[in-house]
Every structure is written in C-alpha cells, then in structure tokens.
Amino acid sequence: MSLEALSFDEYKPYITEELIERGHARRMGHLQDYFAIIQRQKLYNNFNIYCELNEKVNKVQLSHAFREMFLQYPALIEYIVPKFYPKHEAYYRSEEYLSKPCPIHDYIRVLNEVNINDIIMNEQDEYKSITTKISDIFVKNDYKFSNEISEMVSTIKIAICDPKKPNWRIICLPSKTSSTEWKDFILVSNHFDSDGTSAVNFFEDLTNILSKQANVENDTIVIGNDINIINYSKDYKLISKLPIPITERISYTPTLSSIPKFIVGNICKTKLQYTSDGGDTPAEFVSEDPLTYDYLINFSSEEVAKMKKTIKNCLYNSVTLTPFIQACFFVAMYKYNKILNLNNWWQWGVDCALATNARRLLPDDPETRDLYRYGSNVGGTHYFNLISQFNINEFEYDKFFKLVDYYHKNYQNSYRNGDELVGFGVLFSDLIINNTNMDKTIKDDYTNHKRGGLLFSNVGYRNEDLTKKVHVNNIIFSQSPGCMKFTFGLNLISTDKCGMNILMNGVRGSVKSRENFEDFCRFFRKTVENFAKL
Numbered sequence: 001m002s003l004e005a006l007s008f009d010e011y012k013p014y015i016t017e018e019l020i021e022r023g024h025a026r027r028m029g030h031l032q033d034y035f036a037i038i039q040r041q042k043l044y045n046n047f048n049i050y051c052e053l054n055e056k057v058n059k060v061q062l063s064h065a066f067r068e069m070f071l072q073y074p075a076l077i078e079y080i081v082p083k084f085y086p087k088h089e090a091y092y093r094s095e096e097y098l099s100k101p102c103p104i105h106d107y108i109r110v111l112n113e114v115n116i117n118d119i120i121m122n123e124q125d126e127y128k129s130i131t132t133k134i135s136d137i138f139v140k141n142d143y144k145f146s147n148e149i150s151e152m153v154s155t156i157k158i159a160i161c162d163p164k165k166p167n168w169r170i171i172c173l174p175s176k177t178s179s180t181e182w183k184d185f186i187l188v189s190n191h192f193d194s195d196g197t198s199a200v201n202f203f204e205d206l207t208n209i210l211s212k213q214a215n216v217e218n219d220t221i222v223i224g225n226d227i228n229i230i231n232y233s234k235d236y237k238l239i240s241k242l243p244i245p246i247t248e249r250i251s252y253t254p255t256l257s258s259i260p261k262f263i264v265g266n267i268c269k270t271k272l273q274y275t276s277d278g279g280d281t282p283a284e285f286v287s288e289d290p291l292t293y294d295y296l297i298n299f300s301s302e303e304v305a306k307m308k309k310t311i312k313n314c315l316y317n318s319v320t321l322t323p324f325i326q327a328c329f330f331v332a333m334y335k336y337n338k339i340l341n342l343n344n345w346w347q348w349g350v351d352c353a354l355a356t357n358a359r360r361l362l363p364d365d366p367e368t369r370d371l372y373r374y375g376s377n378v379g380g381t382h383y384f385n386l387i388s389q390f391n392i393n394e395f396e397y398d399k400f401f402k403l404v405d406y407y408h409k410n411y412q413n414s415y416r417n418g419d420e421l422v423g424f425g426v427l428f429s430d431l432i433i434n435n436t437n438m439d440k441t442i443k444d445d446y447t448n449h450k451r452g453g454l455l456f457s458n459v460g461y462r463n464e465d466l467t468k469k470v471h472v473n474n475i476i477f478s479q480s481p482g483c484m485k486f487t488f489g490l491n492l493i494s495t496d497k498c499g500m501n502i503l504m505n506g507v508r509g510s511v512k513s514r515e516n517f518e519d520f521c522r523f524f525r526k527t528v529e530n531f532a533k534l
C-alpha cells in the first residue's frame with residue numbers, strides 16, 4: 001500500500017462533494033487536527049462528567065432529546081475520515097508518515113446513522129465489562145459517585161474514526177428502583193471535538209429539552225431494543241451545517257511581543273522546574289489500569305460564597321476563584337513538605353497549565369457563539385511559578401493574598417496580550433505546519449519526559465435553574481493527563497445546588513502512594529479553608 005496521502009477522490013465514498021456542499025463534511029481546522037493527533041497518537045484518553053439529574057428518564061426520552069441536539073449541533077455526531085481506514089492506526093504510526101510534513105488535514109463528516117445504543121456505553125460489547133464494574137461499584141457505594149469510579153472511567157478509550165459511532169458515549173448508572181430508567185449518567189468523551197464546556201452544555205441542553213418533552217412515545221422508531229435517532233439520508237435537510245473551524249474565526253497567531261516570553265518560559269520549564277520522581281511520560285498511553293489516584297473534595301454553596309467574599313474583601317471585586325485556588329494549591333504543595341524537594345537547587349518553579357475557554361474570543365454575536373457550543377474550543381496559559389513564593393504560613397494572609405493578586409493579574413494580562421493562545425499559535429504557524437510532521441512534533445513534546453506540575457481545569461460555575469422539571473442535582477468533572485507532562489490535576493465545576501466539586505488527580509508512581517496523595521488532598525482542603533476563612 002502506498003503511503004502517499006490520498007487524493008480527494010480516494011476518500012469516496014466516505015466524503016462526497018454533495019456532503020461538502022451541504023456543510024456536512026469539511027477538512028479539520030488546526031485546533032481540531034491537534035486534538036485528533038493527541039488521540040490518534042494515544043497521548044490522551046478521555047475527559048468525563050458525572051451528572052445526577054433530579055428525576056429518572058428512559059431511552060425513548062433520551063433518544064428524542066438527542067435528536068433535537070444532533071440536528072442543531074452536528075459536531076455531536078461528526079467523525080474523522082482517516083486515511084486508509086481501517087488501517088489508519090498503523091498508517092499514522094508508520095515511520096514513512098511521521099518522517100514528512102502533512103499539512104493538509106483529514107476530513108470530518110457527520111455519521112450516516114445514529115441509534116441510541118451507539119451512545120449508551122452499557123449496550124456495547126466492547127465496554128460491557130467496564131460498565132458492569134462501574135455500575136457494581138456505584139450500587140455498592142449506595143448509588144453514589146466515588147473516587148474509584150472516577151479512576152475506572154479514566155481508563156476508557158473511545159475511537160476517533162469510527163464511522164458508526166460518535167466521539168463520546170454515556171454510561172447509564174443503575175437506579176434503585178428501575179432497570180429501564182436512569183438519573184445518574186457519566187458522559188465520557190475523547191478530546192477530539194469536545195471539551196469541558198461542551199460537556200456542561202450537553203447536560204444543560206439535555207435537561208432543557210427533557211423538561212419540555214411531552215408524549216414522545218408516538219413517533220419513536222424502535223428497532224429491537226434500539227431506537228433510531230438520525231438517519232442521514234432522510235434527515236440531511238434538517239441537520240445544521242458544521243461551523244467553520246474556530247481557528248478561522250479567532251486568530252491564534254501569536255503577537256511578536258509574546259514570543260520571547262514564551263521561549264524563556266519554555267527554557268525555564270525544561271531546565272528549572274519541579275519534576276516528580278516517578279518514571280517518564282510513556283511513548284503512548286495504552287494501559288488498561290488507571291493512570292491516577294483520584295480524590296473528590298466538595299465545598300458547599302455557602303462555603304463557596306464565603307470563599308468569594310473573603311477574596312473580594314482581602315483584595316478587590318474583580319478577583320476570581322481561579323487564582324485563589326491556584327495559590328492555595330501551591331502553598332499546600334510547599335507546606336505539605338513531602339512533594340517538593342526543597343534541597344534541589346535546580347528546581348526553581350512549578351509549571352501550571354490553565355485551560356481556558358477560547359469561545360470568549362468569538363465575535364460578540366449569539367448566533368456565531370452558538371455555532372461553537374460544542375467542540376474542542378480551548379486555549380490555555382502555561383506559566384512557570386516560583387517556588388520561593390509559596391512559602392506562606394497559615395496566618396500570613398497579606399502575603400497569601402499578594403500571591404493571589406499576582407496570579408490574578410497574570411491571568412488578566414494573558415487574556416489581553418495573547419499568552420492564552422501563544423502555545424497553540426506557535427504550533428499552528430506555517431513554519432511548523434509546513435515543515436514538520438505535526439504528529440511527531442506533538443508526540444516528541446509529550447512523551448519520554450519527567451512529569452512536572454499542575455494541569456488546572458476550571459470549567460467554572462453554572463447557574464442551574466432548579467425550577468426546570470428535569471435539572472442537574474450534582475455534577476463532577478474529571479480528566480487524567482495521559483502523556484501530558486503533569487503530575488497533578490485539579491478539575492473544578494460548581495453549581496448553586498452542589499457547591500464546588502474539585503476532583504484532584506495525582507499520577508501513580510509520580511506521587512508516592514495513594515495514602516500520601518489523599519493526605520495531601522486533605523491538606524489542600526485545609527489550606528483552602530484557612531485562607532477562605534471558612
């Protein structure tokens with residue numbers, strides 16, 4: 001088989017001109033290609049959201065709600081048409097492919113058919129064993145989410161090029177009173193065309209539609225125990241167009257002034273940063289065992305309100321939770337005394353990557369913004385934070401809040417001066433795309449390195465409308481870093497009802513033991529309690 005990139009004609013019958021004209025197929029943008037690469041090179045696994053609804057729903061209700069969502073947001077049912085399917089995995093790993101630039105990205109298109117059993121993971125043979133284990137643990141834990149469930153879910157792999165299934169699934173967790181209705185779900189998604197914000201939007205849209213649903217049994221297309229949701233040949237006129245890539249709406253091109261800082265930051269991150277004692281990041285993330293220890297911390301709504309009040313009282317009104325939590329984490333990391341090696345003169349700082357929502361840079365027009373409700377539409381800042389600043393005692397409030405203020409100002413500047421997009425921007429420059437193989441460039445950057453500091457994902461606060469017939473009672477977000485060079489993960493999400501859920505991850509081997517990690521998580525909680533004056 002020749003490994004020359006296929007010409008347009010050779011993509012047929014997967015991609016037709018008709019599909020492209022209808023807006024149901026196009027080539028990936030740079031950001032989509034980046035996330036396709038981290039999946040196809042097995043550098044990242046999944047992110048997931050556990051969601052508890054206030055009432056149970058069945059397959060028919062779900063199918064109808066999903067249909068509405070898929071027709072409006074086809075990103076939910078798109079897949080990548082890879083070169084040489086089904087031998088694409090071998091192709092993208094071949095030396096011949098990895099040794100030359102491949103600047104023309106693959107196509108994406110909407111699925112031909114989607115049934116409810118393509119989405120419900122419990123119904124799929126390849127996931128039977130893991131969904132059964134997760135369900136059993138859920139029942140044993142009195143129908144509650146647990147750290148063990150989080151760790152198991154993080155091992156699930158979802159293909160990005162399956163022409164029969166989307167890039168995400170839901171796990172329906174057992175209910176106490178019914179085997180055909182559920183109120184607890186876990187959305188598991190690869191990162192190719194979805195992110196934390198999409199996942200929260202997913203449950204918002206789902207509950208909005210479920211709340212308005214009436215008598216949905218009548219027009220259900222049932223096939224055995226399955227239900228058809230989308231049949232492309234019948235539905236294509238109703239399906240919205242795929243939006244153009246977000247990289248064509250937002251400029252990721254770095255400003256000249258941001259590049260020197262980016263280079264210096266990278267040198268510091270390479271030479272002078274904290275790295276954990278564990279092994280290097282692997283060449284690919286294929287293990288069936290959990291990568292991390294996970295630990296859930298909850299702050300009630302009252303505690304979150306108090307936290308915000310303290311931040312604003314001690315500083316000023318515009319300071320937000322993110323820099324506060326970051327400062328608490330670093331001070332805890334220092335004071336816990338068993339993580340940083342303070343005798344190592346070469347460890348000056350800890351790296352922290354904060355994922356940001358790039359949608360905020362879209363034009364301020366609701367229709368355009370709505371097109372990007374789903375997708376992997378992220379940016380991120382990746383800073384080097386000096387360890388010497390973390391040495392703050394529990395009573396040193398002034399010193400602590402100065403640090404919060406410093407992080408806050410850094411973040412505010414990063415949204416203005418382009419730091420938020422510089423990492424991706426440099427990677428997406430013509431110079432890199434046209435002259436290097438992106439899969440190899442990204443793979444080399446991720447793999448065979450010591451793990452550094454913190455991957456910080458704050459999906460934020462959602463104002464859940466509790467008067468809706470079907471609404472969210474509890475929501476927890478998590479991801480594990482895969483081959484990304486981080487030891488710790490902080491994953492935040494909040495609503496008024498559930499307060500703030502912080503799911504912490506620590507990479508096994510890089511943190512000493514489960515006991516040590518959990519002890520550190522409790523210490524972190526105490527640090528937050530202290531500085532928030534709870």
Ligand SMILES: CC(=O)SCCNC(=O)CCNC(=O)[C@H](O)C(C)(C)COP(=O)(O)OP(=O)(O)OC[C@H]1O[C@@H](n2cnc3c(N)ncnc32)[C@H](O)[C@@H]1OP(=O)(O)O
Pocket residue numbers: 047191194195196197304308317318319320321322323354355356357358378411457458459460461479492493494500
């Ligand atoms: C797999 C993945 O997709 S990983 C990526 C997931 N992460 C994302 O998608 C990032 C989305 N979040 C953002 O983009 C955020 O703006 C961040 C993280 C960059 C910065 O957050 P913040 O600095 O806290 O500022 P932001 O402007 O978003 O906050 C708005 C308000 O919500 C509050 N807030 C932010 N996070 C939370 C939270 N978890 N819980 C409660 N309130 C919160 C802030 O304190 C602020 O309150 P205020 O207006 O009373 O001051």
